[in-house]
Structure formats: C-alpha cells, structure tokens
Amino acid sequence: MEACPPPLSKWGNSFCTAKEAIEERIDANEHYLSARENLHHVPSLVDLAAERLANSAAALQDVESLDDVPPIILSVNIWRWHRIPYPALCRALVRLASEGMEPEALEGGANNVDEWILLNEKWLRDGNQPQWKTGLVTFSDTDSVFPDSILSQSGRTIARKGSLPGYELLCDAREPRITIQPSVEAFERTFEHMSDGSLKNLDWNNLFVAGGIVLGTLLSVDSREGERCSDPRWKSSDIDIYVYGLTPGEANQKLQHLFDTFCANLPAGTPTLVVRNCTTITFYARYPLRRIQIVLKLAESPKNILLNFDLDVCAMGWDGASLWMLPRAARALETGCSVFTMSLIRGHYLSDRRASTQERIFKYADKGYSIRILPSYLASLAAQDGHGEKRLSSVADGQRRLTEERIDEMQNRDDSGMEGAVSAWGSGGLLECLLPRFAGYRRSRCLKKGFKTFMRFVALWEMGRRGEVRLRQDIWASTCYQDAMTTYDDAPTPRYRWDERFDIAAFQTHMARANADELRNWADTDFHRRLDRLGAIEGFQRTASAASVDALLAEAQDIRMQVLLPCAFAAYANDVVRAAQARAGLRETALLVPTVRGRGTFDLAGAAADPQADGLFLWRVGAELMWQQLDRAVDEVFEALYAFRRVNEHLRDPPVFQARRLGNEFARRKVYSEFDAFAGWVGLEKKKAKKKKR
Template sequence: MDLDWLVNLILDYLPGFFAPRTQRILNSPCIPLDQDIPLGSQHFPTTALLPDDIKRLSLSGPDAQSLCDPYELGRAVISLQLEIAARRDSALIDTSPMPYFLDIDLIRTIVPSKSVQENVKILLQIATENGMNSADVRKLWGWTALPYTTRNAGLARDAGVQGKELGTGRLHGLAGCVNDQDIWLLENEARLRLISRRAALCQDTAPVPWSYGLIPLHELPVALTQPFNVLESNGSTVALRICRPASLPGFCVLGRKVKSNLYVQPSLEAFEASWASMSGEVLKGLDWDNVFVAGGLVLGTLLTPQGVMENGDVHAPDEWQASDIDLYIYGLPLDEANKKLEEIARTVTLYSSWPTRRVQIVLKLMKAPGDILLNFDLDPCAIGYDGAEVWMLPRFVRALETGYTNFTMDMVNGHYLGDRKSSRDTRIFKYAAKGFGLRFLPQYLDYLPSHLSVDRLASQADKWTQRCIHNRILVDIKVPIQVRGWPPAIGGTLPRIAHSDLDHYMQHSPGSGQSCLNGFSLLMRHVALWEEEAKGNVLIKERVYAENSYGEAVAFADLMYDDTPRYRWDQKFDMVDFCKEIRSFNQEETKIISQSLRHYQADLKLDKAKNSVRRLTYGTDIDDIFSRVHDLEVILVLSEDFVSFSNSILEQAMTDVGHPSTFPPLTIISKSRITQECLVSWKLDYALNWQMLDRRIDELREVLWIYHNTFQHAVFSHRAQQMISHAFRRSTRETEEEEGEAFAEWVARKPYHVGPGNHVYNL
C-alpha cells in the first residue's frame, strides 16, 4: 500500500501546533479556564514545538477514516524514523571525520600516549610552523574540537594561572570557537557524539580512537578549572580536595546538599583499592575485555577516598550501600555478546542476598565505552571503569567542580535510541540527595521572553507546594487514621508528605509522558517539596516519587518500559518473596489483558494456560534463563497485515545481523470474526531482548509497545496520538536555536487539571 499520504501527519488534525513561534510562547501560559476540549487532545498541548520532520506526519490523507487505522500510522512512523536515521547517517559518512582549525589538521597531531602538556607543546609548534599569530593561538583554546584537558592546559599555559577563562560568549569570526566554559562543554560533547556515530558507520583508515575527548583519572587535575588541594597523610597522597564556587551564573535548584568542598580519589591505585571494598570484590576474576562498569557505584567509589573520613564534606560509602553494579558489554556482535554474557554469569556470582552487591547486565549493544557515557542523562553519572582505567566525560568533571547537572532539553525529550536518554524524577531527586543539584545556564534563560521569569515561576510553585503541605496536614488532623490509607502525616516531630500529594491529574506532554518534568512550573513544585525536607520542615514519604504521581490517566500513559514492580534492595530483601512478586506481576498483567478483551473484542479469547503473559522471568542460572521456556511473552491486539509486516521486518533484520530467526517472533493466537484484528503473542528471546542490535528492530519494538500500552488499558481510540507523541519524543534538535525554542516552550507550559466533563483548569 502506498503510504506517501501518511508521511505528512498532523496539519489538519492539530492546527494549534503550527502557530508562529512567538504566538505559541506568548499563548502557552494562558489556557482558558474552564475550556471544554476533547479528552484525547490533552495528549497534545497546543504549545508543543514540533520539528519539521514530525510536521510531515499529517493526517490529511485521502481517506478520512485513516485516523482510525493505527496500523497504517504505525507503518508510517517506522518508515519516518528509519528515513531520518538513514539521512543522518548518510550526511555523517559524507563529512570529514574531524574538523580543521584555520585549515590546519591539528587533531591528528594529538598523540594519546603523550601527556596533555606534551600535546599542548606539539599543537603550539605546528600552529607556529603554519604561520598562526599569537592572537589566533590564543583563540585555539576556545576550539570545541579539542579535548577538554588540552583546552584547559592551553589556557593555563597562556594565562600562567590554572583555570583562567577566555571570558564569556562566542569567538566571532571563528566557527566552532567558544569562550564560555559551559557552552564550550555542550558543543564539545556534540562533536564527540558526531565522532562516535561516524566511527560506528565508517571504516576510516585512521579512525579517531573511542577515548578521544574522554578524561582518564590521572588527567583529572589537568581537567579541573576550580582550585584544588592535594591532601597527604603519613607521606602519602590520600585525596584531592576541590574547592567549589560560592555561586554560579544561571538559575540553580536542589542545591541544599551540595558540599562546599569535594574530596575525590587522587589516583587510579587509590580508586581500585576503594573499588574492591565498594564492590565487595564480586567482580574478582572477571575478564574485562569488552566489559565496562558505569554509573552510580563508580561515582561513589571516586567520591569516597580513604584516610579523610573524619571530614564532614567527605561522602561516606554507606550513601551507595544499595547501589547496583551496572555492567555493559560493548564492541561485540550478537553471538559474541551472548557468549560474553554467559562468561560473566559463570565467573561472577549474581548474588541474591543483601548486602552483597547486585550485578545488573544492561542488554544494550554499545560500540564503545564513550557511547555508554554519552548516553547518561545526569552529569555526575557520566563516569565508568573498564578494569584498567577510570573514564569521565568533560561534563562529569564540571559537575564535580560545581555540584550541579547542567540542564538540557535532552533530560525531558531524550530517548534510549538517541544520543542521550531522558531523565526521570526519581533520578533527579536521588542525585540531589547525594549532593548534585540542577542548574539552568544563563544562555538558556536568555531564550525566555520577558514575561517568563524563572524566579517568579519558582516562587509561585513554592506557594502552591506550601498550600498543599498545609492542606495535607489539615486532612490528617481531621480524618481518622484507620481511613487515611497511608501512614499519618502527623507523627513524631515532622509531618509526612508524599510527592503524590502534589498530584495534578493528567499532567502529560508529548515529550516525556507523565512526569513532573513536563514543565518548569510543575518541576518547581516538587523541587519546593524536596527543599522543605532538606530544611527539616517535613519528611517525604519514601518511594512515592513524583513520576509515579501522574499515572492515573491511563488513556495518556506513554511508553512506560519500567512499569514492572519495584522491589527494594535492602536488609528486608527475600528471594522467595521476590520470585513471588514476579509471578504475581505476570498474573496480574494476564488478568488485565483478559479484562481489556472483554471490553474491546469479546470474540478474542486468551487461553491463560497456553499464553500467559511473561513480562518478567527468573531462573537458577544463565542456561535456564536462555532456554525457550523463559522467553519473555507479551500479548497484543494487531491486524493480520501488521503481524506479517512485523515478522518480515524482524526476520530480515535478524538475517542481516547473522542470526536468522528459527520461529516467527509474532504468532497469532486467535482471530476476530468481527474485525480484521487478532490476538497476538510477541516473544522475545535472548537475541531480541538486546537493544540497539538493529535499528529496524528497535523502531518496530517502539511501535509494538505503544500497541501494548493502549491495548492493556483499553484506550484504543488514542493510538494515533500515542504514535505522534512517540515521533515527537524521538525528534532531535539540531541547532542551538531549536534547543532554545524548545526550552522556552517547556518553561511556558503551565500545570493544569482536567475536571468533570473534561474541562481544563490551570493550576
């Protein structure tokens, strides 16, 4: 079937999307009170900023009923995403792997085996030999293609004082040259992403090494631009003490637990000694080839130097007591990755008793450690260990210096198939508790129109939160304890409050699903609650996070991959209970699907004995997990044509990666006598469970998950909106202006409430 008319999608259906930018931003805070609008349209606020590629998905085809055919729409979305990816890849292949500075190939002169200072001397020598004057040499350190350590060492050499900056703003007349440190970091990371993507696509005769631009631990002192001291004890260096600035430009939140000084490991040897203790040596004997550990526990090891524990500014190992060891396998094809997984499982004991560290193997086929770090949402997480060296992104080092993650719109709209995944409420507040706040750079604030003041919006949000706290306390005073449904707010010395007490029904946006990250004002309400706890005024009820407070509107549930049961890893953990929880979750999912069938397709029957849902599984060992009996199984309602379409994509992709399917991934369980739809079993084995094996598989998985979500909750009429939302979330912002416009739209979005009769009220 010709899908060209579907590749134009939203113009007639959502005209509010395409008002001029200024009009959208000016109108965005002003949704009329008591405005009566269709429930479905809440999935698309009129303030959303759609990229041109998404505008092409216009529901203006010749068939007026096309909107009701989510399967044709699903095909169109997959086609569009693959087309965008192919176009981007083609452009990368046609470009030079590394840029030149004033027509000089300086990057190729940097030798990884040499020290940073030696490379600076080489760069200066070549620059002089090519006739560069002293002014141009000075500008060289603002070039965003340089490694961060080279930039800082060059600045220190020219200034004679470590850390002296170029100034602020952009160097006029020189493309890719930036004065401001934070903007330099953003543009430098964009270059690192281009290098990484090109390396995955091209077979260059002299490829740029994956470590280019990353910072090994021994270069950390060179990378630091804040003052630091070397602390010694009994003649040995025990830590580096980083002196953080008293204030930062921009708008900072969640900073009450940011330490004024930060202590870090002084060397790789010191790190590895602490790593053995922090990890409980559960990885002892591991072959580290193609294995990378990244994230929280590596950060915790760096921040807990031994020998200075008596200082109040030093982080304690207990702060990471519940952290997992997250392992990534990189640089291997599917078969070898599975062999490596088996090898790890047989070498490392995957413990199931507290307090031994849990080992989690992330099923994502990454090309190199740099790709793993670039995918992290929060700056203090962008650190990893490969068994021989600790590697950091420049933005990680900046977070060490400032105590803040620099906000970008990727935190709201990112995606695991993109370069940087989006963040979650839980993670932002989790790392705030560990001493890392959130910072909005001045350059982002400059994109806001004059009527949008972040200080004013934050103040309004704080007042809202104070009212919610007051009202919650009044309720708990008046309502008998036996009917409250949760532990009393009044108890002990402090009132107990949950993020769910700030619940505003159906807070949703195309970019990030149901989350307090859907708008600046909404986020600030939850920030205000966190601040109240940090000040000692309330206790936040644990584990009821903001992101779980906006899930009641199932009609607008987004791609909730992680909707599996949350089971705490602490002294109360019990493996028998955990397995029971998994079985209960699968049984409940099966029950929900049966109920949805009765509501939507009564003639489709699910044989629970033959096709019960298995979203989660467990086993005694890796061989047990890899057996067919433990394949994950998801139940869907699809058209017969879409089943054939899906199987053809999956089977062709698996053949192309050298792993032909031995069975169709999607099988029809029963067919409807009323419609063209059927009940389908979607099975994921040890091959299809890997992400980023093949883009076609990943794109199809995304769409199938939308079908699963809408079917499970019996909200079939909203599948078209889900598809467009999915396409929106996957869109990229290629320019600084697009990023700024998206930020302005996000800040302008006001929280709202949908009341009886679908009336919308701004709150």
C-alpha cells in the first residue's frame, strides 16, 4: 500500500484515510474467510478419541449419537465438544443429571449451556459444515431441547426456571411459562392466517422469512384459522423476507414473483404501493393487511441470515416447509432472555452479528424477553477492579435513582411537556423529550453511549411496568429494518401513521415532501456558501415508490443521495465499483456523478489529481447495486460513503473538522477484545498512565 502524503489543509488526508480503511477491511475479510480453526493445546490420546467421536459425521447430524458414550466420558468432555448438535448436548446433560453427575468445569472455558452456545455458534459460522442445515434446531428436536416441556394437541408448554446465573435487565415482563406450536403443521396453518394469506402459492425456493413474525407465529397457539392474530405483541409485525443463493438479476426476478404473489392474494381492486429505501423494499396494500418487507441483502444461506440476527429470540426462520432456529433462539425460548455480547453494541451488518438498538431491545422486553449478562463477563469486570457484579449493580441503582429523581422534579413542576406520558422509544427519542438536560441522548445511540446511559432507559421502562409513567407506543407506516441501526443511518422510510387512516396517495405525497425537506434542510446549514461553487443537486431521492416492482426498478426510481467528498475518492470509488460489476458480469455504471452548474462539464479525472479538490456528487444506487453482499469491495465503498455523508451532515463545519471526524467514523469498526470492550462500555476503561513532569 502506498504511503499517504503529509496532511494538508482543508480535507487533510481524508482520501487516504477512506481508501486505506476500505483496502484494510477487504484484506481482513479475505484473511478471515481463508482462516481455519487451530488447536490451542496438544491433545491427549483420550482427547483425540473423544473429539473424533464428537466430530464424526454421525454426531454432527444425529442427536442420539452420544447416547452410548459412557457417562464418565461425557462428564469430562461435554463442555469441550462445541461441534455436536445442540439437541445432543441437551440429551447428554439430562442423562448426566439422571446419573447424579455434573459436567466437569473447564478452566477458562465454557462451563454452562450459554457459554457453550456461544462457542458452538462460532463453529457454525467459521466451520466447514456439510450443509447449511447442520447445527440448526427444528421441530423434530423439541423433545430433546425442551426435555421438561409438556406436549398436548394444542401446544407445547415450556416452564422457565426462576433464576439464572449472571446479571439480568428488563425481566419484569417475562412470563414463567410459554406455549409454542405443537408441530410444524400447526405452525404452517398459523403462519398462513397470520400472514393474511399473502404468500399463498409462493415459490419458496431461495426465500426465507425470519425474525419477529416467525416468533409471533410460534407463540400464537390460541389463534384460530380465519382470524387475525389477537395478541397485541404481534399485531404490527411485518413479514421480513430474505433472499439467498441468487445473483442480483435473479433476485430481482424473485422480487417480481413475490409481488405478483402478493397482488394475486389481495382482494380484487386493492391498491398497492412498493417503497424502496437503502436497505429494504416494502409492499403496502391497505391497513391492516401485513406489509411485506424484502431485505436487500444477498445471503449465502438461511443459516447466515440467522447468524446475523442481534437478539437471540429473533434468530429463527421459516422456509415454507420447516422452522429453523439457532441454538441461542431455542435457549431464549426456554429462558426468556437474550444473552448479552458486545455485538449488541458494536456489531455491524458486514460483521458476524449486527448491533441492536434501544428500540428493538425495549420492543422485545415488552414482549417478555430480557437481557442477561453472563457470569464470565462479570468475572472479567472483577479482574479489572475486584467487584464484578457489585460494580454493575451499583451503577444500575445509581442511574435508577437519578432517573426517578428527574421525573419527580418534572412532576412537581407540573411540566407542560410531561402530560402524563412518555413518547415511544423511537419517535423522537425517549429521554430527549423527557430528560432534556441529560447529556448524550441521541436517538438509537443510547447503547453506544455506555451502560450508564442505557440504564436510564431501563429505569424508565421499569417505571412504566410499575405504572408510574405511561409509555406511549405509536405504530407508524415506515418499516425500519434492523440494519438502520448500524451505519445505514439513511435507511428508514419517513414515518407515516399505519392505521385505519392510512392512504397510499397521501403516503406518497408525504415521502416526496420528506425527500425535498431533507435536501433543503441540508442546504440551509451551508452558512459558508460552499455549495454555490459546486453545482445543483437534481433528482435527489432517499426513498422511492411506485405502484409495482417493475416500475420501482426502473432507472428513474434509483436511490440518489448527495455526498460531499474529495474528488480523488470519488474517482477511486467509481473504479472499485466498476471492477466489482465486471467481476459479477454486470453492466458497468458510474456510482458517483458530479453535479455541475447549468450545462457545464466536470473533469473528474483532472480534479482527482488534487487530493484537496472536493466536489458535490450524486450517489446513485440502481437495481443491481442495491443488493448488499454482492461484492465485499462494493459494501466497503458504500460504508465509506455513508461515513462521508455523516461527517458533512451539517455544512456549517469547515472541511478540516469533517476530516477529523471521518477518522473517528472509520474507528467505529475497530476490533477490540470482547472483555476489554465490555469493560469500556461499563465505564472501566484502563486509564493511560500520566507522564511525570520533569
């Protein structure tokens, strides 16, 4: 890699910073894909025999493969065997318990089911399984996975344990027992009417429904055929559909088939609308028919789709014939909680597991699923300052008191902004309106701010459960796909009410106005009149809509966003994307088109020779490039462009300040050790030793 020149004025080293970040991440991803697991110790002959048994082809597929293993061998090795199916682990643990034996604890290793699941998932992600179904849980495994459950004709009832090791948050809504569908046939019938029959006669090849609607179907055992789901927890759930194993062209054909199926199952004369943003395409009809949301990501397999989910209980999907779950999803059903890892805070859609948001965490807390921090994380804190769980409890209790005191102050002042209600988690920011003098409450960023900030939201949720404040939950027409919480801050469709008053024409007008407002508001921040010399922005649209998929995929409906950046980077980005298009056999297009004044021309190649020359560009995303994971190089270029958009979100700042912030943007995906990152999030970052003054 060429060395960058010394920093200059204006944009500084922004071009080099962005280019190096892209190339380093592409190299790191290639290294990751080619890496193989290594043994961390020299195994004994007993270890080798046990590993060979646990990792045999039969053990990887058959949950009964360990039934003939002597209990003493199981007790010594069960926590070491991360490659056996989760149902086989559950059967082995039941068998050991019946023999009055416990698994042998490993020093510094997995010593409970939840730690084992984390290591097993690493193997599911990194290992070379014979097929994507290996290691996943299905209905046929439920007897083994839920050994104490009671199966009846109407459902399978799972009783939950009273307490679990670790530190729990948001557990006030958790139910002591749940009932799930008794069979795949019952699940299919319930899914049919919960989806309003909108997917009837669908060709399910290369399609996978995952997330909340699948969980809702699994738990809606009281729903009767022909009736809409009466459980308010799932009333507004969209049908999230993923595409896997296809090229962009094939995926677009699948989109058309999906839309044709959707329309064929609607009542005659029902109007439709197809809306596209940066991460999804959504089908609308009339309220209350469920919206269908297609996630614009070309996944390798259903397993990869599930592995990327943030919350454990959401990592389940339906392929039209079978229900598939990650082991952590089955465990979440049993425990009523999602296990905390730093991926919830710092995950990314391009990494192993994406991050979550406050909106999703509290949404699923309302549905009865808490967050649990495992004992190993608490032990890592104790290693830092000798306290561990006491440290967390102290911080949490302090933030609870602080929040309660602030609300008491507002109530005593009869604050006109209170009005006995708190706005929804995502509609403007809960604490932004309720606690305006608390620093650091940017919407969807409370998790990243740290444990203290997060605990203030937890405290309000707990007060809402106790009836001390009323939390108003609004339902909107916009469908904010979960990836909007990562770096795709541009993703959500403008908010519009989704209820009996929903009107397609009014919604389209609202979106057009939102596009115009966003561009005008951005230009209004240009106090230094930097845009005067850069040309006019024509055709901007962050959200596009049409009456059909065919119309939406036309060039006139491409997503087009403004971005201000060095011309050298624009030329580089165009070259990278064209090379990726050539590799994929796609038509080569210009990703970034410079704006010009009047009928003037712009020599991008000439301007790119000067690393300080900047330009205003229209970032155009067409019907093929809209699919994420087409090519890692394209994804990384898009990430860099979103970073540039964020740093020049307000044009009042001079480019030199934007250049500094750009470096911070690329540092957001820096890899930290799990426990060091956790300590930093809690507030126990190691302080650098101060140099003594001479």
